[in-house]
Each structure stands twice: as structure tokens, then as C-alpha cells.
Amino acid sequence: MLNKLSAEFFGTFWLVLGGCGSAVLAAAFPGTGIGFLGVAFAFGLTVLTMAYAVGGISGGHFNPAVSLGLAVAGRFDVKDLIPYWIAQVIGAIAAAAVLYLIASGKADFAGVKGFASNGYAELSPGGFGLTAALVTEVVLTAFFIIIILGATSSSVPAGFAPIAIGLGLTLIHLVSIPVTNTSVNPARSTGVALFAQTAALSQLWLFWVAPLVGAVVGATIWKVLLGKE
Numbered sequence: 001m002l003n004k005l006s007a008e009f010f011g012t013f014w015l016v017l018g019g020c021g022s023a024v025l026a027a028a029f030p031g032t033g034i035g036f037l038g039v040a041f042a043f044g045l046t047v048l049t050m051a052y053a054v055g056g057i058s059g060g061h062f063n064p065a066v067s068l069g070l071a072v073a074g075r076f077d078v079k080d081l082i083p084y085w086i087a088q089v090i091g092a093i094a095a096a097a098v099l100y101l102i103a104s105g106k107a108d109f110a111g112v113k114g115f116a117s118n119g120y121a122e123l124s125p126g127g128f129g130l131t132a133a134l135v136t137e138v139v140l141t142a143f144f145i146i147i148i149l150g151a152t153s154s155s156v157p158a159g160f161a162p163i164a165i166g167l168g169l170t171l172i173h174l175v176s177i178p179v180t181n182t183s184v185n186p187a188r189s190t191g192v193a194l195f196a197q198t199a200a201l202s203q204l205w206l207f208w209v210a211p212l213v214g215a216v217v218g219a220t221i222w223k224v225l226l227g228k229e
Contacts, residue, residue, distance in 0.1 A: 001080070005087040007058035011050040012091030015062050016191050019043035021099050023116035023181075040173035043182070048166025055162060063185040064088055064208075069145035069215035073223055075152075085187075092191030100195045117192045117200035118183040118207045126178035133180045134210050140172045141184045141214025142221065149222040183207040184214070 022042035026034045034042070051060040059076065061067045064085045070076035096115075103112055114123070120133035128136075150156070151164040169184075176182045183189045189207035193200040 001083065004058040004080075005083055007054035008061060008084055008087040009091040009094075011054050011058070011060060011062040012088040012187050013095040014050050015043070015046040015185070016092045016095035016188055017099055018046035020096065020116040020188070020192050021102070024099060024103055024112065036174070036177045040170045040177065040182075043173050044166040044168075044170030047169050048162045051162035051165060058084075060162070062088060062091075062187075063211075064187055065141050065185060065211035065215040066145065066148060068212055069141075069148070069219040072216050072219035073145075073149055073227070075149070088187040089190055092187040093194060094191075096191035096195050099192075111197050112195060114181075114198050114200070115192050115196040116181065117196040117198065118181045118189045119198070119200055119203050120180060120206065123198055123200060123203060124179060125181055128179045130206070133206060136176050136179045137183055137207065137210030138214040138217065140176055140182075141211040142218035144168055144172060144184055145215050145218030146222050146226065149219065149227065153227070180207070184211050186211055 019039070019042050022034060023039045026042075027036070027039050047060075047062065050062060054060060059070070061070065061076075061084060067076060067081055067084045067088070071078045071081055100112060100115070103109070103115075117123070120128060120130050124133065147168040148161075148165055151161040151168075172184055173182045176184075186208040189204060193204045193207075
């Protein structure tokens with residue numbers, strides 16, 4: 001179990017450092033900024049790389065919603081759910097702290113502002129309201145779980161799942177960065193919200209509730225309508 005929790009810690013750490021780091025440090029860099037497209041690919045690449053690196057140890061969840069979805073689908077032991085969540089959240093917070101230290105080292109540092117946190121209404125990049133954010137996070141998390149369950153099922157060739165999952169997360173970001181700055185991951189949302197200089201913490205509840213609900217929906221759809229192990 002220590003190996004599994006360590007893998008989840010480092011996997012989630014890499015996801016937040018790589019994904020949120022690309023948004024904070026590189027997205028709007030003068031002249032060569034990577035923009036939304038680059039950030040979307042950065043998140044996908046973090047999951048792809050760590051799924052190959054440590055997925056064989058812990059399953060490569062790196063996300064409380066993924067752990068819950070796999071538990072609902074019968075692919076993960078429910079008794080391990082809380083320990084995984086704790087490791088994932090601690091990994092996300094640790095990565096956000098490292099990212100803060102890096103960002104604050106800039107010569108003209110004037111605060112981290114939103115710090116790649118998630119939000120709706122005034123905290124949504126595109127000004128989308130609560131309902132739009134809720135629907136976005138539930139639906140996209142549900143499809144993310146379906147992708148994961150399908151890509152890791154026994155009916156598909158082994159070894160390619162991280163590619164499908166990483167590209168799936170990239171697509172999710174391409175759709176939803178303007179709406180919520182893309183969560184589909186409560187740990188990712190929690191880590192950066194603790195450092196954001198906005199009201200991100202007051203909206204954090206949505207980015208726990210919606211992904212967890214979406215995970216249950218996605219896992220249920222897979223079990224009832226799609227699953228064929």
C-alpha cells in the first residue's frame with residue numbers, strides 16, 4: 001500500500017505541476033506563450049507519462065473522481081478509496097506549493113492571482129455561470145471515466161490505455177478551459193485553490209461535487225450499457 005500511495009502522490013504531483021505549471025508559467029509568456037492548446041496538451045501529457053511510469057504500481061488514478069469511478073465499476077477496492085484520496089490531495093498541494101515558489105521567483109512578481117484555479121461566474125475564464133460549470137464538469141468527468149474503463153478493459157489491446165486516457169484529458173481541456181478552467185479532478189482543484197488570490201476556495205465545493213457525481217454517472221453508464229469485460 002505504501003508503494004501505491006507513493007505512486008498516487010507523485011502522479012498527482014506531476015499532473016498539477018505540469019498542467020497547472022504550464023498555465024501559470026507558459027500559457028501567456030510574451031511572444032511564445034503556449035495558450036489554451038498548449039495547456040490542454042500539458043495536462044494530457046502529465047497523465048500519459050505518469051500512467052506509463054507508475055500506473056503499474058497504483059493503477060494510475062491521480063484523481064479522486066477516477067478512484068471513485070473505478071470503485072463504482074468494481075475495478076477498485078472501496079476500502080482503499082480514502083487513502084488514495086488523501087495521497088492525491090497531498091500530492092496536489094505539494095505541487096502547488098512548489099509551483100508557487102517557482103512563480104514567486106520572478107523579478108517583477110506581483111502575486112499569483114488566479115493561479116490556474118477553477119471557477120464559475122466571475123472566476124470562469126469565459127464568464128460562464130454555475131449551471132454551465134456544473135453541467136460541464138459532470139458530463140466531461142463521466143466521459144473521462146468511460147474512456148478510462150474502456151481503454152483498460154480486457155477487450156482492447158494492452159499497453160495503449162495511457163495514450164487514450166491522456167488524449168481524452170487533452171480533449172476535455174480543449175472543451176472546458178473557457179468554462180471552468182477545467183477541473184474533472186478535485187485534487188487538482190484543491191491544490192491550486194489554496195494559493196490563489198481570488199475567491200477560488202469559496203467555489204471549490206463545485207469542483208468536488210461535480211467530478212464525483214460525474215464519476216458515478218460514467219461508471220454506471222459503463223456497467224449498465226457499455227461494459228463487456
